[in-house]
Amino acid sequence: xxxxxxxxxxxxxxxxxxxxxxxxxxxxxxxxxxxxxxxxxxxxxxxxxxxxxxxxxxxxxxxxxxxxxxxxxxxxxxxxxxxxxxxxxxxxxxxxxxxxxxxxxxxxxxxxxxxxxxxxxxxxxxxxxxxxxxxxxxxxxxxxxxxxxxxxxxxxxxxxxxxxxxxxxxxxxxxxxxxxxxxxxxxxxxxxxxxxxxxxxxxxxxxxxxxxxxxxxxxxxxxxxxxxxxxxxxxxxxxxxxxxxxxxxxxxxxxxxxxxxxxxxxxxxxxxxxxxxxxxxxxxxxxxxxxxxxxxxxxxxxxxxxxxxxxxxxxxxxxxxxxxxxxxxxxxxxxxxxxxxxxxxxxxxxxxxxxxxxxxxxxxxxxxxxxxxxxxxxxxxxxxxxxxxxxxxxxxxxxxxxxxxxxxxxxxxxxxxxxxxxxxxxxxxxx
Amino acid sequence: xxxxxxxxxxxxxxxxxxxxxxxxxxxxxxxxxxxxxxxxxxxxxxxxxxxxxxxxxxxxxxxxxxxxxxxxxxxxxxxxxxxxxxxxxxxxxxxxxxxxxxxxxxxxxxxxxxxxxxxxxxxxxxxxxxxxxxxxxxxxxxx
Numbered sequence: 001x002x003x004x005x006x007x008x009x010x011x012x013x014x015x016x017x018x019x020x021x022x023x024x025x026x027x028x029x030x031x032x033x034x035x036x037x038x039x040x041x042x043x044x045x046x047x048x049x050x051x052x053x054x055x056x057x058x059x060x061x062x063x064x065x066x067x068x069x070x071x072x073x074x075x076x077x078x079x080x081x082x083x084x085x086x087x088x089x090x091x092x093x094x095x096x097x098x099x100x101x102x103x104x105x106x107x108x109x110x111x112x113x114x115x116x117x118x119x120x121x122x123x124x125x126x127x128x129x130x131x132x133x134x135x136x137x138x139x140x141x142x143x144x145x146x147x148x149x150x151x152x153x154x155x156x157x158x159x160x161x162x163x164x165x166x167x168x169x170x171x172x173x174x175x176x177x178x179x180x181x182x183x184x185x186x187x188x189x190x191x192x193x194x195x196x197x198x199x200x201x202x203x204x205x206x207x208x209x210x211x212x213x214x215x216x217x218x219x220x221x222x223x224x225x226x227x228x229x230x231x232x233x234x235x236x237x238x239x240x241x242x243x244x245x246x247x248x249x250x251x252x253x254x255x256x257x258x259x260x261x262x263x264x265x266x267x268x269x270x271x272x273x274x275x276x277x278x279x280x281x282x283x284x285x286x287x288x289x290x291x292x293x294x295x296x297x298x299x300x301x302x303x304x305x306x307x308x309x310x311x312x313x314x315x316x317x318x319x320x321x322x323x324x325x326x327x328x329x330x331x332x333x334x335x336x337x338x339x340x341x342x343x344x345x346x347x348x349x350x351x352x353x354x355x356x357x358x359x360x361x362x363x364x365x366x367x368x369x370x371x372x373x374x375x376x377x378x379x380x381x382x383x384x385x386x387x388x389x390x391x392x393x394x395x396x397x398x399x400x401x402x403x404x405x406x407x408x409x410x411x412x413x414x415x416x417x418x419x420x421x422x423x424x425x426x427x428x429x430x431x
Numbered sequence: 432x433x434x435x436x437x438x439x440x441x442x443x444x445x446x447x448x449x450x451x452x453x454x455x456x457x458x459x460x461x462x463x464x465x466x467x468x469x470x471x472x473x474x475x476x477x478x479x480x481x482x483x484x485x486x487x488x489x490x491x492x493x494x495x496x497x498x499x500x501x502x503x504x505x506x507x508x509x510x511x512x513x514x515x516x517x518x519x520x521x522x523x524x525x526x527x528x529x530x531x532x533x534x535x536x537x538x539x540x541x542x543x544x545x546x547x548x549x550x551x552x553x554x555x556x557x558x559x560x561x562x563x564x565x566x567x568x569x570x571x572x573x574x
Binding site: 378379380382383384385386387390391412413414415416417418 | 436438440441442444447468469470472473475477494495496498500529530547
């Protein structure tokens with residue numbers, strides 16, 4: 001029943017959709033309350049009764065779930081089904097020491113694949129295409145989803161592997177990639193590398209970019225489309241769970257359609273948590289409607305969104321959002337991967353066997369390289385008069401952070417007095 | 432018997448070395464010997480000075496990260512093979528040299544080598560057993 005739902009779901013009559021959402025919401029709430037102690041306790045602490053949600057609007061009576069809650073219940077604490085019903089276990093970088101572990105039933109996987117399939121086929125992916133997936137290890141979950149979805153559409157898939165920019169460029173040109181799935185940051189770097197090496201975009205088979213992980217600004221879209229002679233499609237997802245295509249662009253390229261047949265979306269004021277007036281910007285908050293194993297109730301995404309109230313000319317009745325740059329939580333987006341200060345600190349402390357007192361971070365987005373730069377202040381604890389020991393520390397921290405965050409990380413040692421204001425741990429992006 | 436060295440962490444940044452030298456000069460500290468170990472990003476400056484305690488304090492007060500390390504200051508004949516003799520001894524004893532640097536002694540015909548051995552105690556033992564003159568902190572400061 002679900003596969004057809006996904007296909008027809010995008011054109012469902014709005015009134016019918018609301019009714020269906022309410023039924024699915026009530027079922028989800030009851031299941032989460034009944035099977036996941038975290039939700040039961042959280043509801044109880046907030047004196048929220050599952051039965052009090054009598055309409056979609058009354059979801060506001062339920063408490064929020066935050067990103068930090070996900071990692072605190074490592075590994076299986078938020079699963080709503082017994083492990084024997086789980087057929088896949090995903091790991092994504094968490095905000096603290098632990099990663100976020102999510103589980104999927106067979107039916108969950110079918111739904112996720114269908115959601116990704118819908119998003120990719122809307123972008124025109126078909127059996128004659130060659131899809132190259134190029135995402136950092138921190139977004140590996142999406143890589144698997146895109147692969148499954150594209151294979152279901154009959155495309156030839158070059159799956160996610162960790163390759164240098166040079167190798168990716170070689171594959172792109174020689175294998176005649178027609179669709180590239182990556183982040184806007186990487187796409188821009190790849191374009192710069194290609195153009196710098198004198199490649200004529202018309203000689204490439206590439207005609208479609210599927211860009212996830214970061215909002216696609218109009219400027220970046222224009223640069224990519226004009227520079228490489230192709231069409232870019234923006235996809236939105238949560239890295240904690242599979243789900244590129246949780247919201248996706250249609251041929252109108254004006255906002256992303258929310259997969260409202262599987263999620264209930266709210267746009268809330270990040271400070272007060274109350275819904276913003278329709279059409280105003282706020283934080284996207286998601287509740288899963290069809291997920292069995294890993295339900296999320298009012299999950300605060302930290303993503304800045306604005307609902308586009310007008311119906312889309314494409315005819316899909318899934319409402320659209322405009323995804324805006326910048327974040328509403330204290331994470332920073334590095335090549336599509338959310339990074340939190342505490343997470344960096346906890347890994348640094350583990351590797352150095354001490355809690356660093358002086359540190360700064362900054363996203364680096366160069367012409368051809370990008371990632372996270374960490375400054376470690378050399379105080380008495382960190383210092384050694386032997387260069388090889390200092391270099392060993394740099395190596396160990398950058399290796400551990402690259403591994404844990406799944407994005408490139410470089411570490412630089414700094415004099416503690418040369419690091420800028422103490423209260424500003426995140427420095428402006430370096431270009 | 433060990434000599435005292437101070438080590439300073441420096442970023443590779445224009446003017447940092449001069450700034451440090453100015454702080455020492457203003458405090459009337461004389462640098463006897465120094466070595467700079469550097470990478471593309473940073474350097475570690477190792478110094479033998481006439482007043483290590485004062486040097487450490489003024490640098491610390493000016494925000495530098497400073498460490499005191501014990502090193503061996505060995506007085507050698509300033510002639511071909513003088514260094515080789517020490518290195519051979521260490522090699523035979525299985526002692527590694529973490530770093531070393533040298534300067535000519537004002538006392539005629541002698542040179543002073545600063546060594547950091549690994550392990551330090553064993554290196555010192557070898558020097559003492561060979562009867563080579565080790566200079567103390569006070570010797571170095573007095574020159």
